[in-house]
Amino acid sequence: MIAIIDYGAGNLRSIERALVHHGALTVVTSDPDQIAKADGLVFPGVGNARMAMDRLRASGISDAITSSVNKGKPILGVCLGMQLLFGAQEEGPTTGLGLLQGHGVALPATRKTPHMGWNTVNFQQHNVLSHLDAGEYYFVHSYIVEPDDARDIAGITSYGVTFPSIVSRDHIWGTQFHPEKSGDLGIALIGEWLELVTRREAA
Amino acid sequence: MSDQQSSNLAIRVIPCLDVTVGRVVKGVEFVNLRDAGDPVEMAAIYNREGADEMVFLDITATSDSRDTMIDVVRRTADQIFIPLTVGGGIRAVQDMRNMLGAGADKVAINSSAIANPELISQGAEVFGTQCIVVAIDARWSPEDHYWEVYTHGGRKPTGQSAVEWAIEAAARGAGEILLTSMDRDGTGKGYDLDLLEAVGGAVNIPLIASGGAGNTDHLIEALQPGRADAVLAASIFHFGQLRIPEVKREIARSGLTVRRVRMDD
Secondary structure, three states: OEEEEOOOOOOOHHHHHHHHHOOOOEEEEOOHHHHHHOOEEEEOOOOOHHHHHHHHHHOOHHHHHHHHHHOOOOEEEEOHHHHOOOOEEOOOOEEOOOOOOEEEEEOOOOOOOOEEEEEEEEEOOOOOOOOOOOEEEEEEEOEEEEEOOHHHEEEEEEEOEEEEEEEEEOOEEEEOOOHHHOHHHHHHHHHHHHHHHHHHHHO | OOHHHHEOOOOEEEEEEEEEOOEEOOOOOOOOOOOOOOHHHHHHHHHHHOOOOEEEEEOOOOHHHHHHHHHHHHHHHOOOOOOEEEEOOOOOHHHHHHHHHHOOOEEEEOHHHHHOOHHHHHHHHHHOHHHEEEEEEEEEEOOOOEEEEEEOOOOEEEEEEHHHHHHHHHHHOOOEEEEEEOOOOOOOOOOOHHHHHHHHOOOOOOEEEEOOOOOHHHHHHHOOOOOOOEEEEOHHHHOOOOOHHHHHHHHHHOOOOOOOOOOOO
Protein backbone atom coordinates (compact mmCIF):
# COMPACT_ATOMS: atom_id res chain seq x y z
CA MET A 1 0.00 0.00 0.00
CA ILE A 2 1.31 3.43 -0.99
CA ALA A 3 0.18 6.29 1.21
CA ILE A 4 -0.30 9.60 -0.59
CA ILE A 5 0.03 12.15 2.13
CA ASP A 6 -2.88 14.56 2.16
CA TYR A 7 -2.31 17.78 4.04
CA GLY A 8 -4.52 20.04 1.96
CA ALA A 9 -1.88 20.53 -0.71
CA GLY A 10 -4.06 20.49 -3.78
CA ASN A 11 -4.70 18.04 -6.60
CA LEU A 12 -3.74 14.51 -5.49
CA ARG A 13 -5.78 12.77 -8.14
CA SER A 14 -3.08 12.86 -10.83
CA ILE A 15 -0.39 11.33 -8.65
CA GLU A 16 -2.84 8.70 -7.46
CA ARG A 17 -3.80 7.81 -11.03
CA ALA A 18 -0.13 7.57 -12.00
CA LEU A 19 0.52 5.09 -9.16
CA VAL A 20 -2.61 3.11 -9.99
CA HIS A 21 -1.44 3.03 -13.62
CA HIS A 22 1.42 0.79 -12.40
CA GLY A 23 -0.98 -1.39 -10.43
CA ALA A 24 -0.12 0.08 -7.05
CA LEU A 25 -2.65 0.08 -4.25
CA THR A 26 -3.00 3.58 -2.89
CA VAL A 27 -4.57 5.42 -0.02
CA VAL A 28 -4.87 9.18 0.22
CA THR A 29 -4.49 9.89 3.90
CA SER A 30 -3.69 12.35 6.62
CA ASP A 31 -3.76 9.63 9.30
CA PRO A 32 -0.38 9.06 11.05
CA ASP A 33 -1.30 5.39 11.63
CA GLN A 34 -1.87 4.75 7.94
CA ILE A 35 1.38 6.53 7.17
CA ALA A 36 3.15 4.25 9.64
CA LYS A 37 1.60 1.14 8.09
CA ALA A 38 2.19 1.97 4.41
CA ASP A 39 4.94 0.32 2.34
CA GLY A 40 5.90 3.61 0.73
CA LEU A 41 5.06 7.29 1.06
CA VAL A 42 4.33 9.81 -1.67
CA PHE A 43 4.77 13.30 -0.32
CA PRO A 44 3.21 15.76 -2.78
CA GLY A 45 2.78 19.46 -2.38
CA VAL A 46 2.01 22.76 -3.94
CA GLY A 47 1.77 26.07 -2.21
CA ASN A 48 3.66 27.73 0.56
CA ALA A 49 6.41 25.93 2.51
CA ARG A 50 5.63 27.41 5.89
CA MET A 51 1.88 26.82 5.65
CA ALA A 52 2.61 23.24 4.63
CA MET A 53 5.04 22.62 7.52
CA ASP A 54 2.71 24.24 10.04
CA ARG A 55 -0.07 21.90 8.97
CA LEU A 56 2.21 18.86 8.90
CA ARG A 57 3.51 19.55 12.41
CA ALA A 58 0.13 20.41 13.91
CA SER A 59 -1.45 17.21 12.60
CA GLY A 60 1.35 14.88 13.70
CA ILE A 61 1.99 13.92 10.07
CA SER A 62 5.56 15.20 10.10
CA ASP A 63 6.52 12.92 13.01
CA ALA A 64 4.83 9.97 11.32
CA ILE A 65 6.80 10.62 8.12
CA THR A 66 10.19 11.07 9.76
CA SER A 67 9.91 8.01 12.00
CA SER A 68 8.77 5.84 9.06
CA VAL A 69 11.50 7.09 6.76
CA ASN A 70 14.16 6.76 9.46
CA LYS A 71 13.19 3.09 9.68
CA GLY A 72 13.85 2.72 5.95
CA LYS A 73 10.44 3.27 4.39
CA PRO A 74 10.75 4.66 0.83
CA ILE A 75 9.48 8.18 0.25
CA LEU A 76 8.99 10.16 -2.94
CA GLY A 77 8.74 13.91 -2.42
CA VAL A 78 7.25 15.85 -5.31
CA CYS A 79 7.82 19.58 -5.90
CA LEU A 80 7.22 21.25 -2.52
CA GLY A 81 7.31 17.73 -1.08
CA MET A 82 10.90 17.42 -2.32
CA GLN A 83 11.87 20.79 -0.86
CA LEU A 84 10.51 19.78 2.51
CA LEU A 85 12.69 16.65 2.61
CA PHE A 86 15.49 19.12 3.38
CA GLY A 87 16.10 21.49 6.31
CA ALA A 88 15.94 25.28 6.36
CA GLN A 89 13.57 26.83 3.82
CA GLU A 90 13.87 30.40 2.63
CA GLU A 91 10.15 30.34 1.80
CA GLY A 92 8.37 31.16 5.03
CA PRO A 93 10.98 30.90 6.40
CA THR A 94 10.49 27.50 7.93
CA THR A 95 12.30 24.23 8.54
CA GLY A 96 11.54 21.11 6.53
CA LEU A 97 11.66 17.51 7.69
CA GLY A 98 15.46 17.33 7.54
CA LEU A 99 15.52 13.83 6.03
CA LEU A 100 18.17 15.07 3.60
CA GLN A 101 20.85 17.63 4.42
CA GLY A 102 20.56 20.97 2.69
CA HIS A 103 18.21 23.88 2.32
CA GLY A 104 15.66 25.50 0.03
CA VAL A 105 16.22 28.88 -1.61
CA ALA A 106 14.34 31.04 -4.10
CA LEU A 107 15.11 30.73 -7.79
CA PRO A 108 17.20 33.74 -8.83
CA ALA A 109 14.91 36.42 -10.25
CA THR A 110 16.72 36.50 -13.58
CA ARG A 111 13.94 34.50 -15.23
CA LYS A 112 10.18 34.47 -15.26
CA THR A 113 8.93 32.82 -12.10
CA PRO A 114 7.47 30.39 -11.44
CA HIS A 115 9.66 28.21 -13.63
CA MET A 116 6.77 26.65 -15.48
CA GLY A 117 6.84 24.18 -18.31
CA TRP A 118 8.84 21.31 -19.79
CA ASN A 119 12.55 21.34 -19.11
CA THR A 120 15.40 18.88 -19.55
CA VAL A 121 16.64 16.69 -16.73
CA ASN A 122 20.17 15.38 -17.17
CA PHE A 123 20.76 12.38 -14.94
CA GLN A 124 24.04 12.24 -13.05
CA GLN A 125 26.44 9.38 -13.60
CA HIS A 126 27.16 8.61 -9.95
CA ASN A 127 23.54 8.07 -9.02
CA VAL A 128 21.19 5.11 -8.91
CA LEU A 129 19.15 6.70 -11.73
CA SER A 130 22.14 7.08 -14.04
CA HIS A 131 20.67 4.58 -16.50
CA LEU A 132 17.93 7.05 -17.46
CA ASP A 133 18.41 9.17 -20.58
CA ALA A 134 18.03 12.92 -20.48
CA GLY A 135 14.46 13.99 -21.15
CA GLU A 136 11.87 16.66 -20.52
CA TYR A 137 9.73 16.80 -17.39
CA TYR A 138 7.06 19.26 -16.29
CA PHE A 139 8.04 21.87 -13.71
CA VAL A 140 6.09 24.47 -11.73
CA HIS A 141 8.11 26.02 -8.91
CA SER A 142 9.73 29.18 -7.60
CA TYR A 143 12.19 27.60 -5.13
CA ILE A 144 15.06 25.16 -5.50
CA VAL A 145 17.11 23.02 -3.12
CA GLU A 146 20.82 23.17 -2.39
CA PRO A 147 21.85 19.76 -1.00
CA ASP A 148 24.92 19.69 1.27
CA ASP A 149 26.07 16.44 -0.30
CA ALA A 150 26.44 16.53 -4.09
CA ARG A 151 26.05 12.74 -4.14
CA ASP A 152 22.36 13.22 -3.32
CA ILE A 153 21.83 14.97 -6.67
CA ALA A 154 20.43 12.49 -9.18
CA GLY A 155 19.52 14.92 -11.94
CA ILE A 156 20.07 18.54 -12.85
CA THR A 157 18.16 21.15 -14.87
CA SER A 158 19.01 24.63 -16.13
CA TYR A 159 16.78 27.65 -15.79
CA GLY A 160 18.98 30.69 -15.40
CA VAL A 161 20.84 28.60 -12.82
CA THR A 162 21.56 24.89 -12.81
CA PHE A 163 19.70 23.24 -9.95
CA PRO A 164 18.95 19.72 -8.67
CA SER A 165 15.76 18.52 -10.32
CA ILE A 166 15.86 15.07 -8.80
CA VAL A 167 17.53 13.93 -5.60
CA SER A 168 17.97 10.47 -4.20
CA ARG A 169 19.74 8.95 -1.24
CA ASP A 170 18.96 5.30 -0.60
CA HIS A 171 15.21 5.09 -0.09
CA ILE A 172 14.61 8.86 -0.11
CA TRP A 173 13.79 10.32 -3.50
CA GLY A 174 12.54 13.73 -4.50
CA THR A 175 11.61 15.37 -7.80
CA GLN A 176 11.37 19.11 -8.28
CA PHE A 177 9.22 18.43 -11.34
CA HIS A 178 5.82 16.75 -11.40
CA PRO A 179 6.32 13.18 -12.65
CA GLU A 180 2.55 12.72 -12.65
CA LYS A 181 2.29 15.54 -15.22
CA SER A 182 5.34 14.59 -17.26
CA GLY A 183 3.80 12.20 -19.76
CA ASP A 184 5.38 8.81 -20.38
CA LEU A 185 8.77 9.71 -18.89
CA GLY A 186 7.19 10.80 -15.64
CA ILE A 187 5.07 7.68 -15.46
CA ALA A 188 8.20 5.58 -16.04
CA LEU A 189 10.01 7.36 -13.22
CA ILE A 190 7.15 6.65 -10.82
CA GLY A 191 7.47 3.02 -11.91
CA GLU A 192 11.18 3.08 -10.95
CA TRP A 193 10.30 4.31 -7.50
CA LEU A 194 7.61 1.67 -7.08
CA GLU A 195 10.22 -0.97 -7.94
CA LEU A 196 12.32 0.38 -5.09
CA VAL A 197 9.33 -0.02 -2.78
CA THR A 198 8.85 -3.61 -3.97
CA ARG A 199 12.54 -4.41 -3.44
CA ARG A 200 12.38 -3.00 0.09
CA GLU A 201 9.25 -5.02 0.87
CA ALA A 202 10.97 -8.18 -0.33
CA ALA A 203 14.15 -7.48 1.63
CA MET B 1 17.38 37.75 -23.36
CA SER B 2 14.84 35.00 -23.80
CA ASP B 3 14.08 32.21 -21.43
CA GLN B 4 14.44 29.73 -24.23
CA GLN B 5 17.96 30.78 -25.11
CA SER B 6 19.38 30.83 -21.61
CA SER B 7 17.78 27.65 -20.35
CA ASN B 8 16.36 24.47 -21.72
CA LEU B 9 12.80 25.45 -20.99
CA ALA B 10 10.76 24.18 -23.91
CA ILE B 11 8.11 26.10 -25.77
CA ARG B 12 4.65 24.59 -25.35
CA VAL B 13 2.15 23.59 -28.02
CA ILE B 14 -1.36 23.51 -26.57
CA PRO B 15 -4.44 22.24 -28.39
CA CYS B 16 -7.69 23.74 -27.16
CA LEU B 17 -11.07 22.04 -27.27
CA ASP B 18 -14.27 24.07 -27.13
CA VAL B 19 -16.75 22.01 -25.18
CA THR B 20 -20.43 22.38 -24.48
CA VAL B 21 -22.41 19.99 -22.29
CA GLY B 22 -19.59 17.46 -22.50
CA ARG B 23 -19.27 17.54 -26.30
CA VAL B 24 -16.59 19.07 -28.52
CA VAL B 25 -18.09 21.93 -30.50
CA LYS B 26 -17.81 21.44 -34.26
CA GLY B 27 -16.12 18.10 -33.71
CA VAL B 28 -12.75 17.03 -34.88
CA GLU B 29 -12.07 15.76 -38.36
CA PHE B 30 -8.49 14.68 -38.77
CA VAL B 31 -8.51 11.19 -37.42
CA ASN B 32 -10.81 8.22 -37.30
CA LEU B 33 -12.52 8.63 -34.00
CA ARG B 34 -15.12 6.37 -32.59
CA ASP B 35 -16.77 9.54 -31.37
CA ALA B 36 -15.56 12.80 -32.91
CA GLY B 37 -17.37 14.77 -30.24
CA ASP B 38 -15.79 13.16 -27.20
CA PRO B 39 -13.27 15.51 -25.56
CA VAL B 40 -11.77 12.68 -23.51
CA GLU B 41 -10.87 10.65 -26.56
CA MET B 42 -9.52 13.76 -28.31
CA ALA B 43 -7.34 14.66 -25.36
CA ALA B 44 -5.90 11.15 -25.30
CA ILE B 45 -4.97 11.41 -28.98
CA TYR B 46 -3.37 14.83 -28.61
CA ASN B 47 -1.48 13.53 -25.61
CA ARG B 48 -0.12 10.62 -27.67
CA GLU B 49 0.84 12.99 -30.47
CA GLY B 50 2.96 15.10 -28.13
CA ALA B 51 0.74 17.98 -27.03
CA ASP B 52 2.48 19.66 -24.09
CA GLU B 53 -0.75 20.61 -22.33
CA MET B 54 -4.47 20.54 -23.01
CA VAL B 55 -7.07 23.25 -22.59
CA PHE B 56 -10.82 22.63 -22.34
CA LEU B 57 -13.05 25.67 -22.66
CA ASP B 58 -16.69 25.33 -21.72
CA ILE B 59 -18.25 27.79 -24.14
CA THR B 60 -21.79 27.62 -22.78
CA ALA B 61 -20.87 27.50 -19.11
CA THR B 62 -24.36 26.92 -17.80
CA SER B 63 -24.51 25.02 -14.53
CA ASP B 64 -25.56 21.83 -16.37
CA SER B 65 -22.65 22.16 -18.73
CA ARG B 66 -20.28 22.80 -15.83
CA ASP B 67 -21.36 19.67 -14.02
CA THR B 68 -20.82 17.66 -17.19
CA MET B 69 -17.39 19.29 -17.54
CA ILE B 70 -16.39 18.02 -14.11
CA ASP B 71 -17.06 14.50 -15.30
CA VAL B 72 -15.14 15.11 -18.54
CA VAL B 73 -12.18 16.44 -16.55
CA ARG B 74 -12.25 13.46 -14.21
CA ARG B 75 -12.25 10.95 -17.06
CA THR B 76 -9.52 12.87 -18.88
CA ALA B 77 -7.29 13.05 -15.82
CA ASP B 78 -7.62 9.29 -15.47
CA GLN B 79 -5.79 8.71 -18.71
CA ILE B 80 -3.57 11.61 -19.64
CA PHE B 81 -0.57 12.70 -17.65
CA ILE B 82 0.08 16.18 -18.99
CA PRO B 83 -1.23 19.45 -17.56
CA LEU B 84 -4.90 20.19 -18.14
CA THR B 85 -6.44 23.67 -17.97
CA VAL B 86 -10.20 24.16 -17.76
CA GLY B 87 -12.02 27.42 -18.40
CA GLY B 88 -15.55 28.70 -18.82
CA GLY B 89 -18.08 29.38 -16.13
CA ILE B 90 -15.63 29.50 -13.25
CA ARG B 91 -16.99 32.27 -11.08
CA ALA B 92 -15.97 31.39 -7.55
CA VAL B 93 -13.28 29.68 -5.53
CA GLN B 94 -15.63 26.72 -5.10
CA ASP B 95 -15.85 26.32 -8.90
CA MET B 96 -12.04 26.24 -8.96
CA ARG B 97 -11.95 23.67 -6.18
CA ASN B 98 -14.40 21.45 -8.07
CA MET B 99 -12.35 21.52 -11.27
CA LEU B 100 -8.99 21.03 -9.54
CA GLY B 101 -10.49 18.28 -7.40
CA ALA B 102 -11.67 16.51 -10.55
CA GLY B 103 -8.07 16.50 -11.80
CA ALA B 104 -7.55 19.79 -13.64
CA ASP B 105 -4.18 21.41 -12.96
CA LYS B 106 -5.18 24.96 -13.78
CA VAL B 107 -8.34 26.96 -14.19
CA ALA B 108 -8.77 29.79 -16.69
CA ILE B 109 -10.91 32.75 -15.70
CA ASN B 110 -11.96 35.55 -18.02
CA SER B 111 -15.19 37.55 -17.57
CA SER B 112 -15.43 36.57 -13.91
CA ALA B 113 -11.95 38.00 -13.23
CA ILE B 114 -12.88 41.31 -14.85
CA ALA B 115 -16.11 41.42 -12.84
CA ASN B 116 -14.32 40.45 -9.65
CA PRO B 117 -10.52 40.85 -9.79
CA GLU B 118 -10.34 39.56 -6.21
CA LEU B 119 -11.11 36.12 -7.62
CA ILE B 120 -7.55 36.00 -8.99
CA SER B 121 -5.95 36.68 -5.62
CA GLN B 122 -8.36 34.42 -3.76
CA GLY B 123 -7.67 31.54 -6.14
CA ALA B 124 -3.92 32.13 -6.01
CA GLU B 125 -3.94 32.21 -2.24
CA VAL B 126 -5.87 28.97 -1.86
CA PHE B 127 -4.41 26.93 -4.73
CA GLY B 128 -1.19 28.71 -5.68
CA THR B 129 -0.51 31.09 -8.55
CA GLN B 130 0.42 28.18 -10.83
CA CYS B 131 -3.26 27.13 -10.88
CA ILE B 132 -4.65 30.46 -12.02
CA VAL B 133 -4.67 31.34 -15.72
CA VAL B 134 -6.19 34.69 -16.58
CA ALA B 135 -7.66 34.59 -20.09
CA ILE B 136 -7.86 37.91 -21.90
CA ASP B 137 -9.79 38.52 -25.13
CA ALA B 138 -8.43 41.67 -26.75
CA ARG B 139 -9.29 43.70 -29.83
CA TRP B 140 -7.38 46.67 -31.27
CA SER B 141 -9.30 49.90 -30.99
CA PRO B 142 -8.27 51.95 -34.04
CA GLU B 143 -9.91 55.11 -32.67
CA ASP B 144 -8.24 55.03 -29.31
CA HIS B 145 -5.06 53.15 -30.24
CA TYR B 146 -5.06 50.47 -27.60
CA TRP B 147 -6.05 46.85 -27.20
CA GLU B 148 -9.38 46.74 -25.46
CA VAL B 149 -10.48 43.85 -23.25
CA TYR B 150 -13.76 42.17 -24.18
CA THR B 151 -15.73 39.79 -21.97
CA HIS B 152 -18.63 37.39 -22.36
CA GLY B 153 -17.14 35.53 -25.28
CA GLY B 154 -16.09 38.73 -27.01
CA ARG B 155 -19.51 40.34 -26.94
CA LYS B 156 -18.93 42.97 -24.29
CA PRO B 157 -16.33 45.75 -24.54
CA THR B 158 -14.95 46.84 -21.18
CA GLY B 159 -13.05 50.01 -21.99
CA GLN B 160 -10.11 48.46 -20.20
CA SER B 161 -6.64 48.14 -21.71
CA ALA B 162 -5.42 44.57 -22.24
CA VAL B 163 -1.87 45.55 -21.32
CA GLU B 164 -2.97 47.25 -18.10
CA TRP B 165 -5.27 44.35 -17.22
CA ALA B 166 -2.49 41.83 -17.78
CA ILE B 167 -0.24 43.81 -15.43
CA GLU B 168 -2.95 43.91 -12.78
CA ALA B 169 -3.78 40.22 -13.19
CA ALA B 170 -0.11 39.30 -12.75
CA ALA B 171 0.16 41.52 -9.68
CA ARG B 172 -2.92 39.85 -8.20
CA GLY B 173 -1.40 36.41 -8.56
CA ALA B 174 -2.16 35.09 -12.05
CA GLY B 175 0.31 32.35 -12.92
CA GLU B 176 -0.13 32.73 -16.67
CA ILE B 177 -1.89 34.91 -19.20
CA LEU B 178 -3.83 33.30 -22.04
CA LEU B 179 -4.10 36.10 -24.58
CA THR B 180 -6.52 35.84 -27.49
CA SER B 181 -6.51 38.33 -30.33
CA MET B 182 -10.11 38.77 -31.41
CA ASP B 183 -8.91 40.54 -34.54
CA ARG B 184 -7.03 37.43 -35.63
CA ASP B 185 -9.15 34.65 -34.14
CA GLY B 186 -10.47 32.39 -36.89
CA THR B 187 -8.61 34.22 -39.68
CA GLY B 188 -5.63 31.89 -40.04
CA LYS B 189 -3.50 35.00 -40.71
CA GLY B 190 -1.17 34.49 -37.78
CA TYR B 191 -1.10 35.64 -34.17
CA ASP B 192 -1.16 39.37 -33.40
CA LEU B 193 2.56 39.80 -32.80
CA ASP B 194 2.27 43.44 -31.72
CA LEU B 195 -0.22 42.45 -29.05
CA LEU B 196 2.04 39.62 -27.86
CA GLU B 197 5.01 41.99 -27.62
CA ALA B 198 3.00 44.63 -25.79
CA VAL B 199 1.73 42.20 -23.15
CA GLY B 200 4.86 40.01 -23.10
CA GLY B 201 6.97 43.07 -22.43
CA ALA B 202 4.71 44.22 -19.62
CA VAL B 203 4.41 41.08 -17.47
CA ASN B 204 6.93 38.66 -16.06
CA ILE B 205 4.71 35.56 -16.09
CA PRO B 206 4.31 33.04 -18.91
CA LEU B 207 2.23 34.19 -21.87
CA ILE B 208 0.15 31.87 -24.04
CA ALA B 209 -0.66 33.17 -27.53
CA SER B 210 -4.08 32.44 -29.00
CA GLY B 211 -6.06 33.45 -32.05
CA GLY B 212 -5.01 33.42 -35.70
CA ALA B 213 -2.72 30.43 -36.19
CA GLY B 214 -2.87 29.16 -39.77
CA ASN B 215 0.47 27.45 -40.26
CA THR B 216 3.61 26.43 -38.40
CA ASP B 217 5.44 29.65 -39.27
CA HIS B 218 2.78 31.51 -37.33
CA LEU B 219 3.55 29.41 -34.27
CA ILE B 220 7.28 29.93 -34.66
CA GLU B 221 7.01 33.71 -35.01
CA ALA B 222 4.76 33.93 -31.95
CA LEU B 223 7.30 31.97 -29.92
CA GLN B 224 10.21 34.30 -30.64
CA PRO B 225 11.91 36.09 -27.71
CA GLY B 226 9.78 38.84 -26.21
CA ARG B 227 6.54 37.30 -27.43
CA ALA B 228 4.84 34.12 -26.15
CA ASP B 229 6.08 31.14 -24.15
CA ALA B 230 3.37 28.86 -25.48
CA VAL B 231 0.98 28.70 -28.42
CA LEU B 232 -2.63 27.65 -28.22
CA ALA B 233 -4.51 26.54 -31.28
CA ALA B 234 -7.77 24.84 -32.03
CA SER B 235 -8.98 24.48 -35.60
CA ILE B 236 -5.60 23.97 -37.26
CA PHE B 237 -5.16 20.81 -35.23
CA HIS B 238 -8.75 19.63 -35.16
CA PHE B 239 -9.17 19.69 -38.91
CA GLY B 240 -5.86 18.08 -39.64
CA GLN B 241 -4.21 21.03 -41.37
CA LEU B 242 -1.33 20.58 -38.98
CA ARG B 243 -0.26 17.56 -36.96
CA ILE B 244 1.51 18.10 -33.66
CA PRO B 245 4.55 15.85 -34.31
CA GLU B 246 5.40 17.66 -37.57
CA VAL B 247 4.70 21.05 -36.02
CA LYS B 248 7.08 20.33 -33.15
CA ARG B 249 9.75 19.05 -35.51
CA GLU B 250 9.56 22.27 -37.54
CA ILE B 251 9.64 24.40 -34.42
CA ALA B 252 12.74 22.51 -33.25
CA ARG B 253 14.39 23.01 -36.64
CA SER B 254 13.83 26.76 -36.28
CA GLY B 255 16.10 26.65 -33.24
CA LEU B 256 13.56 26.71 -30.42
CA THR B 257 13.58 24.07 -27.69
CA VAL B 258 10.72 21.60 -27.80
CA ARG B 259 9.82 18.67 -25.61
CA ARG B 260 10.69 15.47 -27.41
CA VAL B 261 8.11 12.73 -27.48
CA ARG B 262 8.78 9.18 -28.50
CA MET B 263 6.12 8.32 -31.01
CA ASP B 264 4.94 4.80 -31.63
CA ASP B 265 4.87 5.28 -35.39
